[in-house]
Amino acid sequence: MSGRxxxxxxxxxxxxxxxxLLRGAHVLDPRAGxxxxxxxxxxxxxVAEITAAGAASAPPGCEQVEAAGLTVLPxxxxxxVHLRTPGREDEEDLESGSxxxxxxxxxxxxxxxxxxxxxxxxxxxxxxxxxxxxxxxxPVGFLAAITKGQAGTELTEMAELAxxxxxxxxxxxxxxxxxxxxxxxxxxxxxxxxxxxxHEEDPSLSGAGVMHEGAVxxxxxxxxxxxxxxxxxxxxxxxxxxxxGGRIHxxxxxxxxxxxxxxxxxxxxxQVTAEVTPHHLVLTDDAVRSLDPRFKMNPPLRSEADRQAVxxxxxxxxxxxxxxxxxxxxxxxxxxxxxxxxMGVTGLETAFAxxxxxxxxxxxxxxxxxxERMTAGGAPYDLRAPTLARGAPANLCLLxxxxxxxxxxxxYESRSDNSCxxxxxxxxxVLMTVARGAVAYRNRGFSIRLAADPGxxxxxxxxx
Amino acid sequence: xxxxxxIADLSRPDIERIMGVAERFSEVLERDIKKVPTxxxxxxxxxxxxxxxxxxxxxxxxxxxxxxxxxSVRSNGSSIDKGESLRDTIATLSAYDPAAIVIRAxxxxxxxxxxxxxTASVVNAGDGKHEHxxxxxxxxxxxxxxxxxxxxxxxxxxxxxxxxxxxxxxIHAFTRMGARVxxxxxxxxxxxxxxxxxxxxRHDLDGVSAADVIYALRMQHERMGDxxxxxxxxxxxxxxxxxxxxxxxxxxxxxxxxNRGVELSAEVIESPQALITEQVAAGLVVRMAIxxxxxxxxxxxxxxxxxxxxxxxxx
Numbered sequence: 001m002s003g004r005x006x007x008x009x010x011x012x013x014x015x016x017x018x019x020x021l022l023r024g025a026h027v028l029d030p031r032a033g034x035x036x037x038x039x040x041x042x043x044x045x046x047v048a049e050i051t052a053a054g055a056a057s058a059p060p061g062c063e064q065v066e067a068a069g070l071t072v073l074p075x076x077x078x079x080x081v082h083l084r085t086p087g088r089e090d091e092e093d094l095e096s097g098s099x100x101x102x103x104x105x106x107x108x109x110x111x112x113x114x115x116x117x118x119x120x121x122x123x124x125x126x127x128x129x130x131x132x133x134x135x136x137x138x139p140v141g142f143l144a145a146i147t148k149g150q151a152g153t154e155l156t157e158m159a160e161l162a163x164x165x166x167x168x169x170x171x172x173x174x175x176x177x178x179x180x181x182x183x184x185x186x187x188x189x190x191x192x193x194x195x196x197x198x199h200e201e202d203p204s205l206s207g208a209g210v211m212h213e214g215a216v217x218x219x220x221x222x223x224x225x226x227x228x229x230x231x232x233x234x235x236x237x238x239x240x241x242x243x244x245g246g247r248i249h250x251x252x253x254x255x256x257x258x259x260x261x262x263x264x265x266x267x268x269x270x271q272v273t274a275e276v277t278p279h280h281l282v283l284t285d286d287a288v289r290s291l292d293p294r295f296k297m298n299p300p301l302r303s304e305a306d307r308q309a310v311x312x313x314x315x316x317x318x319x320x321x322x323x324x325x326x327x328x329x330x331x332x333x334x335x336x337x338x339x340x341x342x343m344g345v346t347g348l349e350t351a352f353a354x355x356x357x358x359x360x361x362x363x364x365x366x367x368x369x370x371x372e373r374m375t376a377g378g379a380p381y382d383l384r385a386p387t388l389a390r391g392a393p394a395n396l397c398l399l400x401x402x403x404x405x406x407x408x409x410x411x412y413e414s415r416s417d418n419s420c421x422x423x424x425x426x427x428x429x430v431l432m433t434v435a436r437g438a439v440a441y442r443n444r445g446f447s448i449r450l451a452a453d454p455g456x457x458x459x460x461x462x463x464x
Numbered sequence: 465x466x467x468x469x470x471i472a473d474l475s476r477p478d479i480e481r482i483m484g485v486a487e488r489f490s491e492v493l494e495r496d497i498k499k500v501p502t503x504x505x506x507x508x509x510x511x512x513x514x515x516x517x518x519x520x521x522x523x524x525x526x527x528x529x530x531x532x533x534x535x536s537v538r539s540n541g542s543s544i545d546k547g548e549s550l551r552d553t554i555a556t557l558s559a560y561d562p563a564a565i566v567i568r569a570x571x572x573x574x575x576x577x578x579x580x581x582x583t584a585s586v587v588n589a590g591d592g593k594h595e596h597x598x599x600x601x602x603x604x605x606x607x608x609x610x611x612x613x614x615x616x617x618x619x620x621x622x623x624x625x626x627x628x629x630x631x632x633x634x635i636h637a638f639t640r641m642g643a644r645v646x647x648x649x650x651x652x653x654x655x656x657x658x659x660x661x662x663x664x665x666r667h668d669l670d671g672v673s674a675a676d677v678i679y680a681l682r683m684q685h686e687r688m689g690d691x692x693x694x695x696x697x698x699x700x701x702x703x704x705x706x707x708x709x710x711x712x713x714x715x716x717x718x719x720x721x722x723n724r725g726v727e728l729s730a731e732v733i734e735s736p737q738a739l740i741t742e743q744v745a746a747g748l749v750v751r752m753a754i755x756x757x758x759x760x761x762x763x764x765x766x767x768x769x770x771x772x773x774x775x776x777x778x779x
Contacts, residue, residue, distance in 0.1 A: 213656050214656060214657050215656075215657035215660035215661075217655070217656070218655040218656060218657050218658050218660065218661065219472075219632070219660065219661060220572050220573075220594055221572050221592055221593030221594035221595070221629055221632055222572055222592070222593070222594075224655075224656065226656075291572060291573030291576060332549070335549070335551060336549070336550075337550065337569070337571030337572070337573055337574050337577060337592075338571065338572060338573050339570075339571045339572060339592060340571060
């Protein structure tokens with residue numbers, strides 16, 4: 001929703017517009033109705049031609065990729081990452097975080113404001129955009145806090161923050177626990193515009209919990225976070241949004257009851273959207289039996305029934321997009337006993353391959369649905385989805401869906417290594433990402449294979 | 465067996481083997497010289513991040529009876545106090561090349577973390593609210609002395625199951641040894657889905673007369689502040705084991721320390737059915753058996769339990 005002040009900005013450093021020809025790739029873009037072998041020409045950062053395979057001719061100086069057997073998708077959009085900047089640049093900064101995004105096939109990301117200091121005032125937000133314009137390799141948008149210091153007591157200067165280019169408002173990491181404060185934020189939204197992105201948790205129910213409440217928490221003797229601590233907060237805010245005519249986006253839905261609460265709101269005409277993370281789609285609390293803090297995040301990994309419910313929600317569109325909740329943590333913080341370790345896992349570099357391996361290959365969902373949901377992250381924030389349609393700015397990724405790789409085998413682009421998929425063998429590797437018309441990422445192995453494997457899919461470069 | 469981290473890891477034969485060794489150690493303790501040279505020249509580290517009287521003292525005495533050198537470290541007054549991480553503390557203590565590290569810590573999985581960062585054998589002496597395997601083994605030992613076997617025995621565990629690592633380990637151990645376990649307590653102090661551990665759940669003591677054994681848990685007064693209980697008076701009225709509820713044929717156990725007049729009335733503590741001091745005595749021989757199993761057991765091949773060295777036949 002656009003209020004009178006809002007003008008969402010995404011910032012990235014300047015880069016040369018790409019001119020490249022992807023020959024014979026399988027081009028898949030459900031929104032543009034593309035699903036077949038094509039030559040795709042990007043000229044000066046714009047999708048210039050999509051022709052039959054072998055039909056396009058390369059303009060002088062054009063980089064050519066023999067892409068038969070490879071797949072081109074619209075670039076993914078992650079509406080929920082933590083870039084730890086300002087304040088914890090030892091864990092992530094705008095350069096490393098955006099590089100991790102590009103390595104995962106993302107062409108745009110939105111960062112949450114729970115930094116040190118919190119993004120709760122226009123100068124902090126303005127300086128982040130300036131830094132992103134120097135450092136970010138893919139466009140980055142920034143949400144601002146709903147309440148000052150994310151303390152849940154005073155509203156931020158939402159109108160000025162909207163004017164300074166906030167993508168939305170969120171106290172992510174914390175709920176807006178007080179119902180009256182939430183109501184005021186929804187009222188003020190009529191002036192400021194922009195969606196309220198909500199971390200839904202009733203802290204009086206989640207308490208000191210560290211994992212999902214159920215048989216596993218009981219076995220391990222760990223304090224549980226009941227699924228209803230999430231769903232009762234969603235139900236409350238859906239009703240408040242309906243009452244005030246406001247618009248909300250529910251972050252990282254994890255529980256079956258939560259999917260139902262969002263569904264009921266949508267059926268009643270409330271403006272509510274929702275997202276789901278890769279880890280909630282493929283893992284359950286069973287993984288916590290290892291007591292490995294890499295499986296500790298908030299909301300926690302839940303039961304198999306909850307996992308099935310969020311998959312069904314992804315399919316139906318109740319959960320309209322995939323969001324990684326990429327949350328880097330330093331090694332010394334994460335190497336603590338489970339109860340002491342901080343919540344959060346990284347996710348940008350593994351999101352597509354995890355979902356492709358665990359949901360698409362076994363036939364749980366189709367590749368076209370996964371592409372739709374991974375490119376739809378901007379929709380709750382009124383950002384247009386990337387498309388491969390002719391004339392669109394080039395936002396795409398080139399993948400080898402047959403490539404196998406082991407998570408973490410050659411380190412991470414992220415500055416942190418707290419991936420809950422470390423050591424997993426996955427299928428589907430991003431080889432190249434083009435964001436806002438410029439090449440943002442090339443897989444290192446991709447260019448090496450150029451000489452080593454002349455029989456396979458080969459990248460060739462013809463310089464002018 | 466390299467480590468004792470969790471009762472859930474032990475098979476019935478594992479438990480029976482440790483029981484057999486403990487029985488032979490109990491014979492040693494009836495002698496004038498209650499010490500065997502089994503672990504002479506080897507070092508046992510006792511690392512306690514939480515207060516403990518009986519567990520720490522019984523592991524200390526067990527190590528001494530086996531002639532081990534003993535180092536006791538408590539968080540209070542050590543570098544743990546100064547913010548040293550568990551990993552760094554283990555690295556420091558491992559430099560003494562200990563044969564075993566006995567650890568109690570307030571975090572689930574702490575003993576497993578230690579096992580991942582040392583070459584020593586690790587004994588879990590209580591990790592958060594997760595497990596307390598040596599307690600479960602000494603409780604099984606105590607009951608076997610009285611009942612011969614736990615097969616078919618009906619055991620009720622009564623009280624604050626939610627916060628109890630003893631309850632978790634004992635449910636595993638008792639069911640593995642063939643007993644039927646019922647947990648009983650206020651609904652606010654029974655963890656969700658506890659049936660998944662293989663026990664039944666009751667919220668009143670109406671059926672307790674059918675039990676062969678009543679195992680009362682310690683009720684911590686600090687639970688009152690979180691409104692787990694409306695009042696201690698109401699808890700006592702509903703869950704205290706007193707002489708009206710304890711039948712003469714039933715056995716009564718408690719991990720200690722007891723809150724007299726709360727979970728147990730004074731008269732049942734001193735009744736002939738109470739095994740509370742037997743449990744403490746069993747703690748010593750069972751912990752000797754655990755150290756023996758971990759530190760000597762592996763060397764003796766697979767042809768059954770090795771003979772326990774005696775004063776007459778030192779190792």
